[in-house]
Amino acid sequence: MNDAGDSSPDASTSVEDGKGPLPGLFLVGGVIKELISSGDAHVVREHLSSLLQVHNLVVLFGSGASFHLGSPQTRNLTNEQVLELIRTAGGDPTDDDVELLSTINPSDNGDLEQLLNGLQLAASLAKQAGQGSVALGSGSSARTFPVDQVNTLRSKINRALAAACRLPAAGAKLAPPFDTDPLRAHRLFLARLVRNRRANLPRPRIFTTNYDLVIEQALDELGYPYIDGFSGTVDRRLNLAYYGLDFHRVETTTQSVVARAEGALYLHKVHGSLNWRSSLERDRATQLESLEVKQVTAGNEGDELVLIYPTAAKEADTLAYPYSDLLRLLGDAVQQEDTAVLVVGYGFADAHINRLLLRSLATNSALNVFVADPKAVLADEDLVTVGENRDAVGLFLAEAGVAPKRTAIAALASGRDSRVAVLTGESGKFSELAELMPEAGSLGSVSSPTAIAALIDALESAARGTTPATLESDSV
Template sequence: MPSLSTTSNKILIAGENLINEWIVSSNLHKLRTLIKNYLELDNVSFLFGAGSSIMLGSISIATIPMAFEEAIKNIPNHSPGSVGNEAYSEFLEIVSTLQKTSEVKRQEWMENGNKVTGNIDFPLESLLNNLTAIDFIQDNSTGLISKHYVSELIATLKEELFKTCDLETLSNNPRGMQEEDIKNLTANKFFFHEKFAKKILQRPLNLKRANIFTTNYDLAFDMAFDRLGIHYINGFSGFHKRTFKPETYDYDLFFPGSTTQGKVTRIEKVLKYYKIHGSLTWVQTEPTGNNVYGIEEWPIELVKAKREYKRLMIYPSAVKKSYTLDFPYSELFRHLASAITQPQSVLITFGYSFSDEHINDIIYQALTIPSFTLIIVDFKGTGNPEIARLSSFKDPRIIILEGDQLGTFPFFVDQVLPDFIEENIQGKVAETLKNVYDNKDRDNGKSNPPAGPPGDQNASDKPREGGTDSTESNIDLPF
């Protein structure tokens, strides 16, 4: 196991860094026990952002990548004889207007004493949001706005976004990863997403299904679930023609019951999966009686073959909440709110930058519930202004794990997430040792048997309510 640096990582609880108290000789036992206790709550939800896909070759869209600019330059002029690149000129004009500058502002940094310029310093999702608004106004208000290449710009940006999120065509980005992790990722691109799913499915069956929310468009979790044969409820119904039916989120899967006993048993490998910003495989179609929302889920190979990228249901996240959310997004946000506002709920965010105000409002509303806990896992952590603001509240229900190890997906899955089966075996060993010492002490006429196995005076043989029987050390939950 790689040693954990206590200088480049933090465990913040109520705004206080406890890593030196919690981590002894790189032993993460106390942290894993804390996470395990939360995972044994009835209402468990995860929210994944871009940080869970960076190692797979995905890139950040907090700016407009240069590759997107190059693609826009290839949009042909409407008039064959016209001079210059009209689409690119219109693109720069729109961006500078949104930036409120006379010229397009780019990222800048110094390299070997020279100033280097990079990507356009404007969020890609925000640009798509504004282009969509312009396109809508032009379609419904003749002459109010006069832009000639908006439709082509949207289609081109979505095509490039599709390429940057089509993970199976991208090379891995193993920077900062351990050699063993690189080997696993090379052998199986979705190794850590699969391992995450396996661990979450080890939760006791008497608990509610875990909810997996993601703002990512890519298919990392989709592929991992498929490879493991997991039944994931993602809001679509049908086989050859899959259409969006949000009522399916209220369904569950059971084995057929006995007609004599009237009992049913829940199927084990089931998760609820919400892609709250859309997906590479969601396509807008004409609404019909059987598809009232006009949304279909296509195989990714069909999307590539048809090349109708403008129809992709990729949600442009509004920085300012000035537009009413339409289906399916309003329905997906409603499910997020419902999931995390239940009593005794925990939301674990990973690699989410808190840049979507709709999601943030839902999380902040949940924080008004005393039994709600928010666990933030992020590489930058309090280097992000919004996460720093949450930490400044000094609320014990807000736990932040950050740093170059705790904030990386492989380390989080491997070392922080508990393995319920392994932990329970260790618990049984501890229980056996306790019984051995109990019997030995009784045979010797002694009283007061030890509280747990040698070296673990905090062990408990009392199982958590609604959870698994474990003799691990219990960490008090802050509610």
């Protein structure tokens, strides 16, 4: 998490009549290509396999890729749930905060983006009028609140939202197998993404609206090198020129290039990151001030987080450094010839990103888009209806007797553009999509650090003639 505008978590994967998990549905150009059962997904795998071999591969991650790790709910929240979010992050809501929250959200059913919008607007109006307080509510329930109190509550919610995005969430009850191996799906997805591409193709480029560090942690566990736009080791600063660099193997004595390093990719965090901090610094030679973005391992509570919070102002925020530069890189990436974009967990709620993707579809005939989302296309009962009709393959949704939802992803799924593919239902979850990614073939699977440690222990035990520890069967 991440940006509250992305796909919403699904509370359940079964319908009310108890028919069990929703089936997977794969559409290309608006046509149903495959009804995915537990043991049959060859059509979507073949489609993914072809996309992984395009010249330029782009992956766009949204918050839906983190729901299985306890990413926080941001919609349909009671005021008490908002206060609990603040407490969980170590904050201490005051009685004044409780009163302000109940006044600005009298329905007791809030959306964090709308709530933050309201607080921001109230403070802005008071500032514009040169007043130190703002009146909220109507009639006898109207109350006056100091602007400082409004800004304080907004800051508490922002920090609570950021803290809730430190995944895997502390104390969260994750479903198996993620309760014992939280990053399994991310490792599997990234490993198959990288290992299925030919060695002579450009590196995959990952863009994400998420603040969390899950992708970085998964890459570290895999041992894959990646370029995230930062230079330095102790003092790491954002330097976008580093996206022009690459990794190569060299002969240690002559330093001559032997081959490109395997497993490398590029990572772009277009809405900021939990480990980014801003710093206004003065150049020693010219004495000119410049804004620096630094990557830290641990920040102080008062440090300014470099994040785009989910408010109405977020599109304007993207015009500032460093977001504008990172979005420019996304725009450049999707305009290249022979390009595929894998969209995972992104709900098309950010107009600035949607504009880049839709304009590229309109102008770049060599662009293919694959979208995975479990809930955005059909209602549960309609998905089950289609899943039970084996004759639905080859039909448009309307011909199959169901009506798509009024969402951006449903519109993409219904459109008759053969360059657009949508995977929905249970298979549209990120954790399920990772399993559907084509396997690496002769390159083999990627072992988890614990599996590797168990293998080493077994080999050492064999050398000592002792009984080896039990090896893990997990090959991810």
